[in-house]
Amino acid sequence: MTAETSCDLSIAEVRLTPVLVADPPLLNTQGVHQPYTPRLIVEVVTADGITGLGETYGDTKYLELARPLADRLAGRPVTELNGLSALAGEVAVDPSRASGRVDVGGLRGVQTAEKLRLSVLSAFEVACLDALGQALGLPVHALLGGRVRDAVEYSGYLFYRWAGHPEGVAGEKDDWGAALDPAGVVAQARAFKERYGFRSFKLKGGVFPPDEETAAVRALAEAFPGHPLRLDPNGAWSVETSLRVARELADVLEYLEDPALGTPAMAEVAAGTEVPLATNMCVTTFAEIEEAFTRGAVQVLLCDHHYWGGLRATRELAAVCRAFGVGVSMHSNTHLGISLAAMTHVASTVPDLHHACDTHYPWQSEDVLTERLAFRDGTIAVPDAPGLGVTLDRDRMAALHERWLTGDGALRDRDDEAAMRIANPAWATPTVPRW
Numbered sequence: 001m002t003a004e005t006s007c008d009l010s011i012a013e014v015r016l017t018p019v020l021v022a023d024p025p026l027l028n029t030q031g032v033h034q035p036y037t038p039r040l041i042v043e044v045v046t047a048d049g050i051t052g053l054g055e056t057y058g059d060t061k062y063l064e065l066a067r068p069l070a071d072r073l074a075g076r077p078v079t080e081l082n083g084l085s086a087l088a089g090e091v092a093v094d095p096s097r098a099s100g101r102v103d104v105g106g107l108r109g110v111q112t113a114e115k116l117r118l119s120v121l122s123a124f125e126v127a128c129l130d131a132l133g134q135a136l137g138l139p140v141h142a143l144l145g146g147r148v149r150d151a152v153e154y155s156g157y158l159f160y161r162w163a164g165h166p167e168g169v170a171g172e173k174d175d176w177g178a179a180l181d182p183a184g185v186v187a188q189a190r191a192f193k194e195r196y197g198f199r200s201f202k203l204k205g206g207v208f209p210p211d212e213e214t215a216a217v218r219a220l221a222e223a224f225p226g227h228p229l230r231l232d233p234n235g236a237w238s239v240e241t242s243l244r245v246a247r248e249l250a251d252v253l254e255y256l257e258d259p260a261l262g263t264p265a266m267a268e269v270a271a272g273t274e275v276p277l278a279t280n281m282c283v284t285t286f287a288e289i290e291e292a293f294t295r296g297a298v299q300v301l302l303c304d305h306h307y308w309g310g311l312r313a314t315r316e317l318a319a320v321c322r323a324f325g326v327g328v329s330m331h332s333n334t335h336l337g338i339s340l341a342a343m344t345h346v347a348s349t350v351p352d353l354h355h356a357c358d359t360h361y362p363w364q365s366e367d368v369l370t371e372r373l374a375f376r377d378g379t380i381a382v383p384d385a386p387g388l389g390v391t392l393d394r395d396r397m398a399a400l401h402e403r404w405l406t407g408d409g410a411l412r413d414r415d416d417e418a419a420m421r422i423a424n425p426a427w428a429t430p431t432v433p434r435w
Ligand SMILES: O=C([O-])C(=O)C[C@H](O)[C@@H](O)C(=O)[O-]
Pocket: 026, 027, 028, 105, 106, 107, 204, 232, 234, 280, 331, 332, 333, 334
């Protein structure tokens, strides 16, 4: 690069915009999704005026860390990604946030200060990569070493759900209808296939007694022969129940996801079944890998750049998985198009990613982009435009931010248990194993 064409990649400004995004009444073992869910949009602006985008969880416990980290970024070049985790380590985490309890919204195992920091850091890393890619005229996947596939396959993420949020609760309406039994789940899968072309399906379980969920997966297998299927009760079952379900569904499951909670229980299940076990709960940090992998507790790791601290850490994780012969797939929580673009870029660079990735995106009717990412035949084409290849729609972001600003603030922290209590005042998140 000549002196004339060189650009100033130092960070002049970081903008943080919390938003509330419409979310349907999707059921999980802890409760139900709120009508609106918090996300944080991160904009990293370089001295030359290039804006890079990132996105992560928007609950208060993440916002508390995002501002001090943003302040530390000022003046640093967007290329200094390896220093980000040391910077994040300087940010104090209120001990009450890292309570050692299972995370209420994310169902990502036990909460720790490190997990909170990594989730915030991930959005800054993605935003820096987006800015750098735009400055160099290169897509983010090129900055990660280049894509090894032209399109990334996603799976249809099926949820038991109500047709609408409880009466009296303000929320957006959609046309998906209820899915509360095998017929409803199959109808939802058909709609997913028609609208997006998905070939594999994951059912979020832990909602109804295991026999009902087994029947739903059986119904899916009959309706969609040969389509890879997964079931994920988020650790709601005992080892015994997990083994029974694995036996009953062994001929149709691609993998069983987090049937039981924690590495020791997962190891016991794995020892008793040929069905591969996947996780986004018992292994969500590098420190948790050794025990789980050496005990054979996990056969497929569901990576998630929000959990692991960004796109480069996701690639490091994939390399560790390769060393242990553990497969790689991708986890998703409620997210917008910025994160879907980031997921697609990194997934396109991982040679060993042989399972369709999860995504909640079809459930999100709102976005902050000028153009939604489109699924074709269940895949997203890997963007080749500079950076992430997405454009922020400031008016839309402002409208979703306005929603976050107004109201009583009750929805600024995702709480599926509290949302369920509106429909069922006696509800409390069940202790596990529930069944
Ligand atoms: O695969 C998973 O465990 C998840 O996606 C966790 C999510 O929190 C999901 O269960 C949800 O949003 O209800």
